[in-house]
Amino acid sequence: MSGDKILSVDRLAMRFGGIVAVQDLSFAAERKKITALIGPNGAGKTTVFNCITGFYKPSGGTIQLTHDDGRVIALERLNDFRIAKQAKVARTFQNIRLFPGMTALENLMVAQHNALMRASGFTLLGLLGVPAYRDAEKRAIDLATDWLKRVNLLDRADDAAGNFAYGDQRRLEIARAMCTEPALLCLDEPAAGLNARESAALSELLLSIRNELGTSILLIEHDMSVVMEISDHIVVMDHGVKISEGSPREVRDDPKVIAAYLGTDEEEAVAVMESGS
Amino acid sequence: MTPKSATGIPALLKTAFVNALIALVLFSLMVGIRTEAGSDGQLTYWTRFGEVAALVAAVFGGSIVIELLRQWIGPAGADKLVPPVVQSGMSFVGRYLAPVLLVFTVMVPVIFYDQRYILDLGILVLTYVMLGWGLNVVVGLAGLLDLGYVAFYAVGAYSYALLATNFGWSFWVCLPLAGILAAFWGVLLGFPVLRLRGDYLAIVTLAFGEIIRLVIINWQDLTGGPNGVSGIPRPSFFGIPLDNSDSGLAAKLGIEYSSSHRIVFLFYLILALALLTNWVTIRLRRLPIGRAWEALREDEVACRALGINTTTTKLTAFATGAMFGGFAGAFFATRQGFISPESFTFQESALVLAIVVLGGMGSQLGVALAALAMIGGFELFRSLETYRMLVFGMAMVLIMIWRPRGLIGHRAPTVYLTKAQAISSDLVKEGHG
Numbered sequence: 001m002s003g004d005k006i007l008s009v010d011r012l013a014m015r016f017g018g019i020v021a022v023q024d025l026s027f028a029a030e031r032k033k034i035t036a037l038i039g040p041n042g043a044g045k046t047t048v049f050n051c052i053t054g055f056y057k058p059s060g061g062t063i064q065l066t067h068d069d070g071r072v073i074a075l076e077r078l079n080d081f082r083i084a085k086q087a088k089v090a091r092t093f094q095n096i097r098l099f100p101g102m103t104a105l106e107n108l109m110v111a112q113h114n115a116l117m118r119a120s121g122f123t124l125l126g127l128l129g130v131p132a133y134r135d136a137e138k139r140a141i142d143l144a145t146d147w148l149k150r151v152n153l154l155d156r157a158d159d160a161a162g163n164f165a166y167g168d169q170r171r172l173e174i175a176r177a178m179c180t181e182p183a184l185l186c187l188d189e190p191a192a193g194l195n196a197r198e199s200a201a202l203s204e205l206l207l208s209i210r211n212e213l214g215t216s217i218l219l220i221e222h223d224m225s226v227v228m229e230i231s232d233h234i235v236v237m238d239h240g241v242k243i244s245e246g247s248p249r250e251v252r253d254d255p256k257v258i259a260a261y262l263g264t265d266e267e268e269a270v271a272v273m274e275s276g277s
Numbered sequence: 278m279t280p281k282s283a284t285g286i287p288a289l290l291k292t293a294f295v296n297a298l299i300a301l302v303l304f305s306l307m308v309g310i311r312t313e314a315g316s317d318g319q320l321t322y323w324t325r326f327g328e329v330a331a332l333v334a335a336v337f338g339g340s341i342v343i344e345l346l347r348q349w350i351g352p353a354g355a356d357k358l359v360p361p362v363v364q365s366g367m368s369f370v371g372r373y374l375a376p377v378l379l380v381f382t383v384m385v386p387v388i389f390y391d392q393r394y395i396l397d398l399g400i401l402v403l404t405y406v407m408l409g410w411g412l413n414v415v416v417g418l419a420g421l422l423d424l425g426y427v428a429f430y431a432v433g434a435y436s437y438a439l440l441a442t443n444f445g446w447s448f449w450v451c452l453p454l455a456g457i458l459a460a461f462w463g464v465l466l467g468f469p470v471l472r473l474r475g476d477y478l479a480i481v482t483l484a485f486g487e488i489i490r491l492v493i494i495n496w497q498d499l500t501g502g503p504n505g506v507s508g509i510p511r512p513s514f515f516g517i518p519l520d521n522s523d524s525g526l527a528a529k530l531g532i533e534y535s536s537s538h539r540i541v542f543l544f545y546l547i548l549a550l551a552l553l554t555n556w557v558t559i560r561l562r563r564l565p566i567g568r569a570w571e572a573l574r575e576d577e578v579a580c581r582a583l584g585i586n587t588t589t590t591k592l593t594a595f596a597t598g599a600m601f602g603g604f605a606g607a608f609f610a611t612r613q614g615f616i617s618p619e620s621f622t623f624q625e626s627a628l629v630l631a632i633v634v635l636g637g638m639g640s641q642l643g644v645a646l647a648a649l650a651m652i653g654g655f656e657l658f659r660s661l662e663t664y665r666m667l668v669f670g671m672a673m674v675l676i677m678i679w680r681p682r683g684l685i686g687h688r689a690p691t692v693y694l695t696k697a698q699a700i701s702s703d704l705v706k707e708g709h710g
């Protein structure tokens with residue numbers, strides 16, 4: 001694998017007491033590409049995400065993020081909120097974590113917290129209502145509106161997020177992550193619970209994020225139709241270790257991958273093979 | 278027995294029947310059989326089945342009444358059962374309630390100029406409105422359960438009392454200092470405990486409230502211990518004393534002196550302080566920091582994933598709430614002229630928290646109404662003497678049945694594109710630390 005790497009994970013290990021969730025895992029994600037992380041249930045995918053986004057401190061290994069300007073950040077040394085704030089890594093959650101009692105628009109405004117805090121002079125200028133802050137707020141609303149349009153939720157901007165249908169919540173969570181203007185977007189099973197039509201729309205949305213905005217995406221997904229369609233590179237995990245990686249075609253034909261899926265879940269193995277035919 | 282369980286008459290009767298059955302089991306032993314030691318020490322007993330029957334009947338009837346009330350004005354199925362006319366009427370009242378209340382409050386000293394009792398009561402209510410609004414930032418917006426809010430009230434009161442009696446500084450200099458000192462203590466408390474969540478945070482803040490009180494009692498040299506601080510200067514009208522002297526405000530204005538002047542002045546002072554609290558809170562809610570507070574209440578993990586520093590966000594909520602508590606404390610000290618640790622017991626924290634919860638967490642109008650109902654109601658039932666607490670407790674229980682999310686349970690969005698729609702309280706998270 002050559003090219004410009006935005007994320008390189010090197011010999012990552014994560015243990016919970018006696019449980020080894022991730023072991024000696026190395027992979028890289030290329031800039032402006034979609035990298036998928038797949039594997040059977042319990043393979044350790046979410047744990048990898050939690051290490052990258054700072055929710056867990058890895059037991060070993062390094063995670064390096066290289067920005068467009070060449071700045072290199074060691075993510076394993078940063079605290080959770082700093083990873084989103086300084087390293088510009090945004091994420092969604094396997095079990096959606098929106099702010100249910102706030103409107104869709106408010107959810108997207110909270111995502112722009114750090115930019116707005118600066119504009120409001122850390123609240124003091126904002127309290128006085130200086131014009132500079134009003135402008136910043138207006139721009140923030142514009143950005144939020146833009147994202148609501150992209151995820152096709154503009155008409156529901158003023159509805160509480162908790163009232164949204166499942167698929168809409170998934171899309172809103174992606175929009176919220178994108179409102180932080182990330183360099184790397186990490187999505188944990190964004191297609192889970194979506195119907196075929198919604199999955200197709202999701203694929204399109206992710207492709208547009210990659211192509212139009214040039215945001216790099218790291219994707220955990222069980223829905224093989226989505227993974228095979230949009231991924232540029234796939235990393236396959238099982239029992240905490242990497243068992244295969246390569247282009248969708250390479251991974252699809254790898255006997256180790258098929259075995260791993262067959263060993264755990266027949267339906268998924270069939271899905272892997274069918275999407276190849 | 279969930280609020281939604283009883284719909285339709287059979288279900289209603291069933292609920293009432295079950296409740297009556299429970300009452301029968303309980304009361305047949307507690308009330309039905311009365312035992313007493315006889316003259317020779319032997320056990321005598323007699324039965325009182327009539328009373329049991331009356332109680333069970335009361336429970337049966339009461340269950341039906343409560344269930345009906347709950348369905349009519351409670352959260353469950355309210356929209357179906359309340360006729361649209363009443364609904365639109367209620368929203369009309371809701372829209373104009375706050376301005377009408379404000380105008381009325383401003384007029385109180387004019388209307389009740391000579392009624393010292395009413396004015397004193399008004400000042401008391403407004404003090405609790407202010408405390409409620411201050412605590413609302415911490416509990417209602419940021420969702421941090423703080424059981425030791427009285428600590429900041431005490432810090433504010435003692436700051437003013439000690440600065441004014443020892444250095445002779447005026448109220449207007451001490452007021453901001455009292456707020457800053459209280460905020461400082463808020464941050465100091467916040468640092469170690471804000472890692473804790475929910476119940477743990479509540480217990481530690483409760484302990485903090487007690488610690489402050491104990492420090493005040495025991496630090497005799499500074500605080501006068503249990504004897505408190507007396508001779509605290511009364512507030513001046515920006516330097517002009519409100520007294521009977523030649524340099525007093527009455528003499529300067531050429532009007533006859535009346536002791537009501539000071540009361541009226543205090544009334545407007547606390548009104549201004551409360552409105553300042555309200556204004557700042559409303560503004561903060563619409564700023565990123567306020568939105569982050571509410572987001573924190575909704576989901577702390579998601580906040581961190583969005584790059585929000587949850588520690589400083591919580592600290593600012595704590596400090597802001599504490600600052601308003603400190604202002605209120607300074608006002609309390611100057612109004613009383615005397616403070617002692619007895620004024621800052623856990624009961625005060627509990628009362629203010631009850632106001633916030635009853636008002637509907639996060640709602641400014643709700644908190645004001647709750648303070649009026651709690652403090653005013655307390656006075657109203659004064660004639661009931663010992664039964665006052667009982668009546669009061671029952672009223673609280675009833676209100677919590679009908680309106681489990683407080684008097685005003687809706688959340689208003691802080692920003693909107695086309696139309697601000699109230700968000701049902703079912704969706705809004707309650708504070709859990």
Ligand SMILES: Nc1ncnc2c1ncn2[C@@H]1O[C@H](COP(=O)(O)OP(=O)(O)OP(=O)(O)O)[C@@H](O)[C@H]1O
Nearest residue numbers: 016019021039040041042043044045046047048094
């Ligand atoms: N906080 C934790 N404490 C203890 N064990 C954990 C923790 N988080 C994850 N694990 C364990 O690590 C292993 C990997 O879990 P992980 O959630 O990363 O799997 P996954 O690949 O995301 O699976 P799925 O596809 O079901 O989401 C599991 O055995 C899990 O029990």
Ligand SMILES: [Mg+2]
Nearest residue numbers: 045046047094
């Ligand atoms: Mg997972």
